[in-house]
Amino acid sequence: xxxxxxxxxxxxxxxxxxxxxxxxxxxxxxxxxxxxxxxxxxxxxxxxxxxxxxxxxxxxxxxxxxxxxxxxxxxxxxxxxxxxxxxxxxxxxxxxxxxxxxxxxxxxxxxxxxxxxxxxxxxxxxxxxxxxxxxxxxxxxxxxxxxxxxxxxxxxxxxxxxxxxxxxxxxxxxxxxxxxxxxxxxxxxxxxxxxxxxxxxxxxxxxxxxxxxxxxxxxxxxxxxxxxxxxxxxxxxxxxxxxxxxxxxxxxxxxxxxxxxxxxxxxxxxxxxxxxxxxxxxxxxxxxxxxxxxxxxxxxxxxxxxxxxxxxxxxxxxxxxxxxxxxxxxxxxxxxxxxxxxxxxxxxxxxxxxxxxxxxxxxxxxxxxxxxxxxxxxxxxxxxxxxxxxxxxxxxxxxxxxxxxxxxxxxxxxxxxxxxxxxxxxxxxxxxxxxxxxxxxxxxxxxxxxxxxxxxxxxxxxxxxxxxxxxx
Numbered sequence: 104x105x106x107x108x109x110x111x112x113x114x115x116x117x118x119x120x121x122x123x124x125x126x127x128x129x130x131x132x133x134x135x136x137x138x139x140x141x142x143x144x145x146x147x148x149x150x151x152x153x154x155x156x157x158x159x160x161x162x163x164x165x166x167x168x169x170x171x172x173x174x175x176x177x178x179x180x181x182x183x184x185x186x187x188x189x190x191x192x193x194x195x196x197x198x199x200x201x202x203x204x205x206x207x208x209x210x211x212x213x214x215x216x217x218x219x220x221x222x223x224x225x226x227x228x229x230x231x232x233x234x235x236x237x238x239x240x241x242x243x244x245x246x247x248x249x250x251x252x253x254x255x256x257x258x259x260x261x262x263x264x265x266x267x268x269x270x271x272x273x274x275x276x277x278x279x280x281x282x283x284x285x286x287x288x289x290x291x292x293x294x295x296x297x298x299x300x301x302x303x304x305x306x307x308x309x310x311x312x313x314x315x316x317x318x319x320x321x322x323x324x325x326x327x328x329x330x331x332x333x334x335x336x337x338x339x340x341x342x343x344x345x346x347x348x349x350x351x352x353x354x355x356x357x358x359x360x361x362x363x364x365x366x367x368x369x370x371x372x373x374x375x376x377x378x379x380x381x382x383x384x385x386x387x388x389x390x391x392x393x394x395x396x397x398x399x400x401x402x403x404x405x406x407x408x409x410x411x412x413x414x415x416x417x418x419x420x421x422x423x424x425x426x427x428x429x430x431x432x433x434x435x436x437x438x439x440x441x442x443x444x445x446x447x448x449x450x451x452x453x454x455x456x457x458x459x460x461x462x463x464x465x466x467x468x469x470x471x472x473x474x475x476x477x478x479x480x481x482x483x484x485x486x487x488x489x490x491x492x493x494x495x496x497x498x499x500x501x502x503x504x505x506x507x508x509x510x511x512x513x514x515x516x517x518x519x520x521x522x523x524x525x526x527x528x529x530x531x532x533x534x535x536x537x538x539x540x541x542x543x544x545x546x547x548x549x550x551x552x553x554x555x556x557x558x559x560x561x562x563x564x565x566x567x568x569x570x571x572x573x574x575x
Contacts, residue, residue, distance in 0.1 A: 113332040119238060122330070123246040125307050126233045127253040128300045129189060129226030132196050134257025135293055136219050137165060137385070141409060142265025143286035146275035150284070151209045156535065163530035164213040165199075168220020169227065169523035176225035177232070177516025185233045185310045188225055193301030195222030200293035204283070219293075220523075228519045231503030232511060236310045237330060244427040247503050251496035252420045257296075259413035264292050266410055270403070315342045357514055369514050371562055372502055376522030378555040379498045382443055383548030384490050385526055386533050387412060387483060408480065415484050419491035432497045433565045439493020440556035446486035447549040453479045455542035494555070504566050 140147075140162050148158045172192070180188045199219025206212035230250045238246045269275045272285035279285045314323035320339055327335045357369045365373075427435060457471050471479055506514040536544040 119330045123234045125303045126230045127249040129230040130250040130253030131257035133223045133226050134254035135261040138258040139261040143289050146286040159531045159534040163527050165216040165220035166523050166527035168217035169224035170520045172221035172224025173519035176228040177513050188229045189304035192222040192225040196297035204287045204291035231499045235503035236312045245424050247500035248424040248496040250499045255416040255420050262410050262413045265289050372518035373521045375498050376518045377525040380525035381551040416491045419488045423492045423496045431565050435493040435497045436559045439489045442489030444552040446482045449482040451542050451545035
């Protein structure tokens with residue numbers, strides 16, 4: 104099957120989709136690794152007798168590794184190649200899965216989670232970079248969105264496996280197989296996708312832009328020949344024009360000439376990353392089971408609601424894939440920000456009206472009535488819809504394509520590191536913010552949804568249909 108990208112560029116649709124899909128498997132592990140803690144939070148807290156602060160740190164500790172992995176992956180990929188970094192990420196995922204499942208306390212669980220986080224951070228940089236570099240311009244947005252589709256699918260599989268394992272054992276804290284509790288098997292389940300990612304990564308070719316940068320245009324031409332039917336020579340010349348073979352990218356290249364701070368486009372990438380997290384999306388996927396239990400749902404019902412939310416996320420990501428190359432990245436972000444602002448505002452209001460009831464430990468917890476509970480569920484899923492159709496995929500697409508070839512790897516690494524730092528801040532702070540009040544926490548996220556709307560309207564450029572070599 105073929106499709107036209109431009110009058111001079113035709114491509115093999117099946118081949119390019121296959122390459123992008125394998126690269127995006129890193130996103131699947133990214134989603135799985137960061138969400139698997141959801142079903143285990145309460146059981147781990149009770150097992151290791153942790154308070155709110157330590158619980159929040161255990162949940163978000165993987166994000167510390169994500170920051171390091173994202174920060175280093177871009178530069179490492181420029182030195183050893185995209186494929187080797189993918190394989191390294193898969194190995195780190197595997198180690199983390201085994202260690203987390205067999206952890207004996209919060210300290211070593213944090214250590215194993217950090218190791219897995221390094222793999223997540225690396226995958227979060229390499230997948231969008233590789234997909235952008237292998238894709239024809241006409242479908243780059245849709246293929247780049249496969250990263251987000253893989254992430255939300257990984258989240259869904261993690262939450263579904265959490266729910267199934269908990270159901271089989273009669274609860275996440277109950278013993279399941281080989282004398283191990285269900286929550287431990289939740290972590291061990293990641294062994295399977297980690298092995299699949301490592302093996303499949305070795306079956307795809309290296310990025311043509313990396314090969315040109317390393318002085319191997321013939322291999323680059325062969326790789327592009329697997330993707331493009333026409334226009335291979337022109338693409339090689341465009342890459343040669345923009346890639347400086349004699350120098351490695353450093354963070355100094357991200358600064359304005361003559362000093363004065365980072366390039367404006369780098370600041371835009373960092374801000375996109377921060378806003379994506381400060382609207383609180385990962386609170387839904389890391390803490391939703393605990394959240395719904397805290398307002399009156401049973402553990403089984405809370406896990407079911409979490410799985411439904413993750414399915415919703417997958418569906419709207421498919422919608423985003425169909426739209427992103429038609430309407431553009433910028434319009435999707437604007438619509439998403441407006442919708443998230445409304446939905447988060449509704450959640451903040453509903454939680455502010457919740458009745459406070461003393462639990463068995465003598466702690467006051469908010470409990471929603473039947474009507475308020477339904478409204479909260481609708482608003483939470485509405486928030487996921489607006490995020491999933493816009494900020495989820497569009498930010499990853501933009502980060503993969505908005506930087507020019509000279510700075511792409513390093514700039515993407517810095518922006519992704521900022522994203523994980525923001526994720527860590529939001530995830531760590533949620534338990535403490537929830538103790539102040541869920542309306543306070545969701546009011547905070549509402550504010551940043553509104554600010555994200557203003558930011559996109561003023562600063563974010565449209566990259567739809569432009570060749571990577573033409574980025575400023």
